[in-house]
Amino acid sequence: MVALPVSGLELGLPDDGSKPPSTTQRKAYDMLAQSFGKGFNGPLTVVVTDRAAATAKKAAATMGSKIRELDDVAVATPAVFNTSGDTAIITVIPDSAPSDDATKDLVNDIRSLATATERSIGAQSMVTGTAALNIDVSDKFSAALMPYLLVVVGLAFLVLILVFRSLLVPLKAALGFLLSVLASLGAVVAVFQWGWLKDLFGVEQPGPIMSLMPILTVGIVFGLAMDYQVFLVTRIREAYVHGADPRQAVVTGFEHSAKVVTAAALIMICVFAGFMSSTDSVIAALGLGLAVAVALDAFIVRMTIVPAVLTLLGRRAWSLPAWIDRVLPNVDIEGERLAKSPAADARPEPATELSPRH
Known part of the structure; x- marks a missing residue:
């Protein structure tokens, strides 16, 4: 009976939301959650890259629009490109807390979108961030x-x-x-x-x-x-x-x-x-x-x-x-062979008394 709950075991890495309420980490976590939403404590970073700047721009626009349509997305910022225009980042703020199952589902959905976008357009997309890292480590x-x-x-x-x-x-x-x-x-x-x-x-x-x-x-x-x-x-x-x-x-x-x-x-x-x-x-x-x-x-x-x-x-x-x-x-830790050996049962014969010479 005690072992039955193990069937519902869920693994994850602790975040500041699991700290005692008296700690500064927990106070800051609660303050951010109340002011900007639970997901602000675990933003996701989507990176879109390709050698051709035009392909990267097209893939970033596609990824951004499709991410905003996903469930559990509070905010998805416009893509920000580097100076060469071949790499962009999109910051995604979930509605749920970093350790919630909904956040894990969102990460998996974004990665599915990245795979589909790479097949159709050619640019590679990846998801990172503390919440995504914790999910990957737990997996x-x-x-x-x-x-x-x-x-x-x-x-x-x-x-x-x-x-x-x-x-x-x-x-x-x-x-x-x-x-x-x-x-x-x-x-x-x-x-x-x-x-x-x-x-x-x-x-x-x-x-x-x-x-x-x-x-x-x-x-x-x-x-x-x-x-x-x-x-x-x-x-x-x-x-x-x-x-x-x-x-x-x-x-x-x-x-x-x-x-x-x-x-x-x-x-x-x-x-x-x-x-x-x-x-x-x-x-x-x-x-x-x-x-x-x-x-x-x-x-x-x-x-x-x-x-x-x-x-x-x-x-x-x-x-x-x-x-x-x-x-x-046979390592014979208990000395079994020694106990059963003939030498263990052998007893010395009594010494024969020698008679003095006459």
């Missing part, structure tokens, strides 16, 4: 999130196969990590984007989540989650390979590791919860996401789901197909 981060997540989870899966000599244990660890990340992002979306409990967390203006935050969350949560996973499951596997039955191994490993994992998780939760007191919405959102992720991963995933699944799987949890077992090197 890049959004496109990189899924490949980044696949690389992180995939490499973790391969390393855990090597460590635990199992397929089911790494698979369970990867799925648990994904559950923790999705739940943390869902909590951030619910509070900082949708505005749920915003007064409790001091959210002044709900809006898009900072573009870099999901990638930061995945990286930090991955490190902490794998730390808890390895620390807890290594102790369980150690008991198993030294002769304990699967159920008793879970009990033994949990008894030895639970207190340390609990203490480490509580420390990190308190540290990240301290970020939520920041007046900067980006830091506060990051603190909430990480605190929720650590709490869920440590207490729900690693210390509840993991022991339960290992108990249900029994010996199957530690099985590995023979062909994979032959290919993978």
Whole structure:
């Protein structure tokens, strides 16, 4: 349930409209918005260029007239040319704020017009400005999130196969990590984007989540989650390979590791919860996401789901197909081969007492 809001995740870069009302940046932002409109805080600059001045002039006139017909355009200034007449700029003031979806739609519409104008007339047109730059950066981060997540989870899966000599244990660890990340992002979306409990967390203006935050969350949560996973499951596997039955191994490993994992998780939760007191919405959102992720991963995933699944799987949890077992090197972290070696069971023979010579 906590992870459901992540389906509505919207990424963007914060502007001065997300600052606390007491800051000078926010006061200036509000003053400009009230005096000239919300879009004045994020004007768009359209650049039209061509080697032939006549072509550039024709394309600039076409772009200017068509931009003024678009929705969400408050003002589109006449084209201003350079001295050689081959490059012109058109300043476009949207009706909406820089971080609104309407502004993003407007940027996409202008770029579609630029493509159509280039095909019909030949001059090249481009859109820039702070709002357009923020949209492009957010799109890049959004496109990189899924490949980044696949690389992180995939490499973790391969390393855990090597460590635990199992397929089911790494698979369970990867799925648990994904559950923790999705739940943390869902909590951030619910509070900082949708505005749920915003007064409790001091959210002044709900809006898009900072573009870099999901990638930061995945990286930090991955490190902490794998730390808890390895620390807890290594102790369980150690008991198993030294002769304990699967159920008793879970009990033994949990008894030895639970207190340390609990203490480490509580420390990190308190540290990240301290970020939520920041007046900067980006830091506060990051603190909430990480605190929720650590709490869920440590207490729900690693210390509840993991022991339960290992108990249900029994010996199957530690099985590995023979062909994979032959290919993978055996790092033997738990000393399994040492415990099973004949030398470990060998006992020195008692010394023979020599009789004195007569």
